[in-house]
Amino acid sequence: EAGVAQSPRYKIIEKRQSVAFWCNPISGHATLYWYQQILGQGPKLLIQFQNNGVVDDSQLPKDRFSAERLKGVDSTLKIQPAKLEDSAVYLCASSPGLAGGWGNEQFFGPGTRLTVL
Amino acid sequence: SQKIEQNSEALNIQEGKTATLTCNYTNYSPAYLQWYRQDPGRGPVFLLLIRENEKEKRKERLKVTFDTTLKQSLFHITASQPADSATYLCALENGNNRLAFGKGNQVVVIP
Numbered sequence: 725e726a727g728v729a730q731s732p733r734y735k736i737i738e739k740r741q742s743v744a745f746w747c748n749p750i751s752g753h754a755t756l757y758w759y760q761q762i763l764g765q766g767p768k769l770l771i772q773f774q775n776n777g778v779v780d781d782s783q784l785p786k787d788r789f790s791a792e793r794l795k796g797v798d799s800t801l802k803i804q805p806a807k808l809e810d811s812a813v814y815l816c817a818s819s820p821g822l823a824g825g826w827g828n829e830q831f832f833g834p835g836t837r838l839t840v841l
Numbered sequence: 842s843q844k845i846e847q848n849s850e851a852l853n854i855q856e857g858k859t860a861t862l863t864c865n866y867t868n869y870s871p872a873y874l875q876w877y878r879q880d881p882g883r884g885p886v887f888l889l890l891i892r893e894n895e896k897e898k899r900k901e902r903l904k905v906t907f908d909t910t911l912k913q914s915l916f917h918i919t920a921s922q923p924a925d926s927a928t929y930l931c932a933l934e935n936g937n938n939r940l941a942f943g944k945g946n947q948v949v950v951i952p
Contacts, residue, residue, distance in 0.1 A: 764944065766945050817884070
């Protein structure tokens with residue numbers, strides 16, 4: 725079974741530039757998550773999709789971050805414009821569980837390491 | 842406010858000994874608690890899940906306990922090996938198939 729794919733693996737940009745990350749979840753997984761992991765911290769949920777609908781985006785800084793999951797499969801996360809404090813690893817995860825469910829493990833991709841200069 | 846606390850200091854342990862990690866939480870009422878392993882440059886990998894009505898769960902050399910009265914989970918690695926060196930993350934299920942992670946605890950197993 726193929727895992728969660730993410731690209732690019734690394735990205736370096738100047739502040740105020742824009743950047744986009746791509747995620748392809750495990751086939752058949754209805755739920756997709758984007759997390760931000762700052763060095764030395766645990767992953768922090770940014771947005772949760774079920775199929776192509778948003779379940780929770782309460783921690784997404786919507787003035788600069790946007791995400792979509794067209795057709796309920798692949799997803800992209802965009803930052804525009806980037807700030808220095810956005811430097812982090814952006815992790816995508818998928819789960820076979822649905823919103824309202826419990827006890828489902830999440831499968832993580834390798835992440836994209838973003839450096840904002 | 843809600844908090845999930847894991848020891849920020851790395852745990853250095855001799856090979857063959859048991860490593861024990863603690864996860865304490867406040868202002869949560871999780872029905873489930875999960876543990877993940879994260880290696881440098883990689884995403885977290887699921888290890889174990891325990892329900893609130895389970896006191897203990899085992900998988901090979903791993904053991905997890907969950908005490909909802911103390912609001913604490915303990916994670917044990919028995920007969921530790923250098924390959925067990927990694928960061929271990931505690932995660933509370935927050936409803937809607939959603940996880941809230943602690944910041945992780947690094948384990949270093951010394952040969």
